Amino acid sequence: MHEANNSARRITDAQIGIHKNLALVVKKHFRNQHKKPIAKHTQDAFDVVKDKVEVHLKAGKSLIFDSCCGTAMSTQIIALENPSALVLGIDRSAVRLAKETNVKLPGNVILVQAECADFWKLAVGAGWQLQKHTILYPNPYPKSKHLKRRWHGHPAFPDLLALGGELELRSNWKVYMDEFCEAVKILEDKIYGCRSVEELAVINPLTLFEKKYQENGQSLYSCKITLKNTLFT
Numbered sequence: 147m148h149e150a151n152n153s154a155r156r157i158t159d160a161q162i163g164i165h166k167n168l169a170l171v172v173k174k175h176f177r178n179q180h181k182k183p184i185a186k187h188t189q190d191a192f193d194v195v196k197d198k199v200e201v202h203l204k205a206g207k208s209l210i211f212d213s214c215c216g217t218a219m220s221t222q223i224i225a226l227e228n229p230s231a232l233v234l235g236i237d238r239s240a241v242r243l244a245k246e247t248n249v250k251l252p253g254n255v256i257l258v259q260a261e262c263a264d265f266w267k268l269a270v271g272a273g274w275q276l277q278k279h280t281i282l283y284p285n286p287y288p289k290s291k292h293l294k295r296r297w298h299g300h301p302a303f304p305d306l307l308a309l310g311g312e313l314e315l316r317s318n319w320k321v322y323m324d325e326f327c328e329a330v331k332i333l334e335d336k337i338y339g340c341r342s343v344e345e346l347a348v349i350n351p352l353t354l355f356e357k358k359y360q361e362n363g364q365s366l367y368s369c370k371i372t373l374k375n376t377l378f379t
């Protein structure tokens with residue numbers, strides 16, 4: 147069985163179908179607050195961008211997160227498509243983010259080296275609301291025992307939803323998308339309109355992983371959700 151990978155390999159030997167404990171895990175995380183302390187480097191990264199983001203929000207302008215952005219190819223495309231928005235590309239890997247150091251980024255992009263779970267928690271605590279949030283090709287963690295590492299099984303899931311906005315996830319592993327959509331439906335008494343999972347017909351890849359998977363002839367999936375409000379803040 148292989149783990150989340152950095153190649154264009156298909157996920158062939160993973161958990162089959164939606165995890166039987168999904169509802170239990172999701173409901174538990176909504177009952178209990180995520181208490182893990184914030185990593186110092188993420189607190190520092192948040193403090194660096196906080197004022198700029200808040201001036202932008204106070205001016206009534208939009209904020210977009212591109213979480214787990216890797217080399218930030220998607221961050222740049224999204225920023226060019228949304229010139230009046232401030233777009234934060236967030237990734238924990240300094241190596242991946244550093245690949246963009248020689249590229250002139252659009253003026254409305256900020257790259258942030260941070261743990262997403264902690265950064266989301268700080269953003270929710272500060273009352274930030276997003277117009278749009280992309281999580282493109284997150285590490286799939288396809289082994290059944292790793293449900294809690296996937297974003298919908300993670301203690302940070304309530305914060306992710308509380309950030310609001312138009313949320314889009316993409317993956318080459320359909321189970322991740324089905325599970326994410328199901329996790330949102332488990333909470334449907336509280337929130338959202340959740341569109342079902344769709345197979346993508348990619349013409350212009352948004353990310354390097356998307357490009358690799360496409361060149362490898364893999365099926366790619368998207369899950370889009372409109373988060374209606376901030377019930378969890």
Ligand SMILES: C[S@@+](CC[C@H](N)C(=O)[O-])C[C@H]1O[C@@H](n2cnc3c(N)ncnc32)[C@H](O)[C@@H]1O
Nearest residue numbers: 214215216237238239261262282283353354355
């Ligand atoms: C499979 S790559 C996808 C990168 C990019 N979105 C793409 O499609 O090319 C997953 C990315 O998520 C980042 N990542 C994984 N867990 C993270 C976390 N907890 N906080 C921040 N970044 C994380 C990794 O560093 C990696 O760059």
